[in-house]
Amino acid sequence: MAELMEILKQRRSIRKFQEKALPDGLVEDVLESVRWSPSWANTQCWEVVVVKDPVTKEALAETLGKTNPARKAVLKAPVVLALCARLKQSGYYKGKAVTKFGDWFMFDMGIASQSLCLAACDHGLGTVIVGMLDHDKAGEILGVKEGCEVVALIPLGYPDQDPPAPKRRSVGEFIHFERF
Secondary structure, rough: OOHHHHHHHHOOOOOEEOOOOOOOHHHHHHHHOOOOOOOOHHHHOEEEEEEEEEHHHHHOOOOOOOOOOOHHHHHHOOEEEEEEEEOOOOOOEOOOOOOOOOOOHHHHHHHHHHHHHHHHHOOOOOEOOOOOOOOHHHHHHOOOOEEEEEEEEEEOOOOOOOOOOOOOOOOHHHHHHHOO
């Protein structure tokens, strides 16, 4: 297995996938990373819908704007993972939101998404986190229960592209000592 910093530097947003099925158990191996992701007070507010059916993937692709570059990825990837969050758990104590930002689910789901994408990369798979979609319509398509929200779609499969690393800011451009 690669070292963490190598995986962080290798991971890319992949929008083109090979037409190659994933072996049995590989999706579950990748999802193990979500299981071990940190979350607010260990609330583990995530739920994941694994979508392989082409008809469902087509319906999900329709929830993305016509110009969204991830639309084809949702159609072509052998698997689309719909990351959903249970609301009013993360960031709550005794039923009350206890942070300035209220429900903390987006933070926890971001961590889970990053864990998933890094684990997928470590297994030689590509991903892209898709957040620009009609979340409510996607929730209807997937039968997401009340009290949960679709946060992101993540197409998953073998990459059919090897994009270069995007320009990154140096640490010196964003680091502050003692005060902003």
